[in-house]
Amino acid sequence: MDRRAFLTAGKKKQTDLHIQPTVVAGRTTTGLNLYAGVWTKTEVTHLLKRTMFGSRLSDISYFAAKTMNEAVDELLNPVSPLPTPPLKDYDGVTGATTPDTSVPDGTTWVDNVNNDGTIQSRRRASFKKWWMGCMLQQDRSIREKMTLFWHNHFATETVDVGNANFLYKHANLLRTKALGNFKQLVRDITLDPSMLIYLNGRLNTATAPDENYSRELQELFTLGKENNPNYTEADVKAAAKVLTGWRVDNTVNTFHSYFTSSRHDATNKTFSSFFGNTVITGRTGTTAGDLELDDLLNMIFAKNVEVSRFMAKKLYRFFVHYDIDAAAEANVIDPLALILRTNNWEIKPALTALLKSEHFFDAMNQGAMIKSPIDHTIALCREWEVVFPDVATLYADAYGMWNYVMTVAANNQQNIGDPPNVAGWPAYYQVPQFYELWVNTDTLPKRNQFSDLMIGNGYSRNGKKIVIDAVEFTKKLTNPGDPNELINEVFDLLFQIPISQSAKDQLKKDFLLTGQDSDYYWTNAWNIYLGAPTTANYNTVNTRLRGLYKYCMNLAEYQLA
Template identity: 45%
Template sequence: MNRRAFLRKPAATIAAPATAVMAPPASGNEPTDGETISRYANTRLPTEPRSTAGIGPYTGPWGQTQAAHLLRRCLFGPTRAEINTAASQTLAQVINGLLTAPVAPAPPVNVSATDTSVPQGQTWVTQAFEQAFEGARRSSLRAWWMGLLLGQSTSLVEKMTLFWHNHFVIELGDINDARYGYHYCTLLRQHALGNIKQLTENVTVAPAMLRYLNGNQSTANAPNENYGRELLELFTVGKGPLIGPGNYTTYTEADVQAAAKVLTGWRDNTTTIAGYYTASRHNTTTKQFSAAFQNATIANLGDQEYKALLNLIFAQQETAEFLCRKLYRWFVYYVIDATTETEVIQPLAQLLIASNYNVEPVLRALLSSEHFYDAVNMGCVIKSPLDFTVGTCRQLQMTFPPASNLVAQYGMWDYLNTITNVQQQLLGDPPNVAGWPAYWQTPQYYEMWINAVTLPRRNQLTDLFISTNGYTRNGANIKINPIDLVLTLPPATAADPNLLIAELANLLLPITLTTNQLTYLNDTLLPGLPDFEWTIEWQQYLAAPTNATRRAAVESKLRSLLRTMMGLAEYHLS
């Protein structure tokens, strides 16, 4: 099997006219942003089986290759030390660690002179809302979240928190209250590895969601259908085949209307930062659901009625299947062919139901499965902007300002948010309620991360970080220090140009490079020079590390090597 085949342009498109196509119009509440799609992007999904492996336990070899694959999908840019540690453990031990939640982080703090509600260095999350401070608080929240990604432990919590953010979408800019946003982030992180049904219950009456999807405006005489529709279409059962205008095999328009009535009466309290129930605003009629829900009815249950609705929804087989498909596309690949549906999705859905919608057994089974470690599923995911940006910082061991300088620290985290934003992924603000299109827009999916806007931005970022100047803000500087990186390698590896290139390639690239590529990288490190020249120069530097000339000699070569490696197509893959 040629694992590099998908890096090449399809022959049919090479001969095609050089015209771009627009993303296909989405349905329901899944608007596109009009992004122009490359003529080389998918025009249809393959139907032939990619893998015949199922969710049976993986029993093949376990080493750096498999450990790196697992951690690339579960963390934002695993470091060399994290990969080596995982490779030295058993698969079960690594999975146990990934499924262990770290201690909850301290809340974000104020670093702005604009927000006078609290001194710098103290948290604003319990202060009264003030529009004049909202911009500073929202920036603080986003920066804090970015800092958690950079400082993540070897746990799935951060990757799953982002998964749930892309699933139960809210937009910080729309809800216009950073305190609500912090409450929402805390809720997702708390339940990241827990019970999906419980998380859905909590999200349903969370103040951020009540405001974002207008649940706080829903009354007995005027039920608002926004949350009821998205609850069915995007959060639980999903769309089945269309059987009529607005009607699907999984739910109908009548079900949306009935759900909206169930959800009436809930409002958000800006003082307690919580959702609360008002009986006088609740629709007390008996709600009738369609045959998709076995013609069930829900009578008036007051503030417990929404839980009865969720019981009904989570009793549907389609809910488990829909959730497992989303998890699969997040961790494995976007193509779910008939074989994958039968051998992976359906067994995972049954496991999810059997575990009463606890996500941990499903994640354990998927990430320990023979399917996950099938070679076809390695190195096939295009990194999201967050994976690309945070992964660059973590894998190349960039040093950020310490907590003793909070203004500089938050400033750098804020800068990274501006960087991922221009790459079309901003923490806290997916483009719409459906989440980032790369996770749902068929048939392009991940290919949408790479376009004429984002690819140059990625290259500009890596060029800046590998430059001698790096990026400076608030008196602090961040950049890649290639010598410091190489000094962490075994001495024999660092002194041998070919071993050095191979070690860096194993860290940064998920696909084995060809002989020609390795030769090209060697020529980049040692243009026109024999291999022993690197050994001599490196040893001379080690003998006199404060000698500016000797340091510059090796540093310039390493910068050229890393710049070239980060410019490879493989660097954009996970």
């Protein structure tokens, strides 16, 4: 699904406001110059599909009324409160040695200590459902998309961590610091209880140093593997010694990490020439762990070109495209890395430059990304205005519905809370396929089965149902009585690449006109329904709309964002 087959040239270049792109052969030669092109619903939809999960009609209209600068600024500056914590939607008694009776049903468990294995298993399930709910109910900002970005970057797995209270604390850290300082986030993650458990940091002692986290800190979290020269095995061992002595406490409701000086290696740690033969002085006492950690991070981030380029590429591949060719390196990655360095590792300035750039809005980068399973499922529900039970009054039903959507995404290779390993999901890093890995002979039929179900009978639970209401959705279109305007608006919402007029005309004839040639076959049917919404009239328009929308969601282009 490479867009080179659809587009052979990018949009016309705009006036250079920032950095003149280097003329280098590549997929597109646009760069981080401020985008000065047209600002239509096409550009708004592209921006929302990349920064949120899908682009709802109401969100498109909202941001189309703003300038591009205003839209990006608002997306990058969330004002809505953080999501309320997960609730107890589970049986807190059956099978448990220590029943969860102190947490009333429908209230949060995140501050309650209970280390019973059965209860923790059910809390982990509650946590995962809740996270899907956070994405389904997201505000008009990039916060939830960035939380997923960091979840993939600092990957942990729920079963390996075990304690759901730690898992919530970890997710809340990612969400709270999603648009903050990268260096500070690395420090916070280093001492995060979930990470200390997942990568054995809590087992890392002076007498038995564990290299797991120190390796991933350098290889996956900050420096990457592509540098030449790069960190060495000796650096991994030395960093492991710096990080000795940290532990976790799940016996009090703060669920925190803490330092034990007697478990810390107080010797000097010497690093390779890659790090300028730095020696981190060994310390003793209660502050030793913090002081040496700061020294370690200062040393790593002193390799500022390597760290900034590594993170610039991670951001680029998540929000723009997986192909980083010579032109993208020169015109986007290098200047984006410079922005990270000159802004002292603040993430927001880099995202601002990227999302406002001519490169981001380049026609070659629109509709050029295959939706992840989470993006596919969440965006489908949001764009089609699927109504879920109100969690405030029907929390068990809401969690049950969120669990269904979560299961669909998990069956398509993206299980929230559980990337397959510490490197995250392969589709974000595996050369050369990257997110082409999301779609194969197993997952594509499953995607279509989900969309078929949602536009058909929906998913039912306890007498409640989530389903695409084709008629109610269509009522929100600008002029649903005109079959041409209806087709155009729906296609603009669903697809980010051009669909031929002949294809649109054929679909209009096949579904809305039921094989006839005149547009009034649809217009009359729609107006008759509006004037007399009887069951028979409703079924007439509903059948046609469901057939059209089902077909659209089965097109290959629907998998692109």
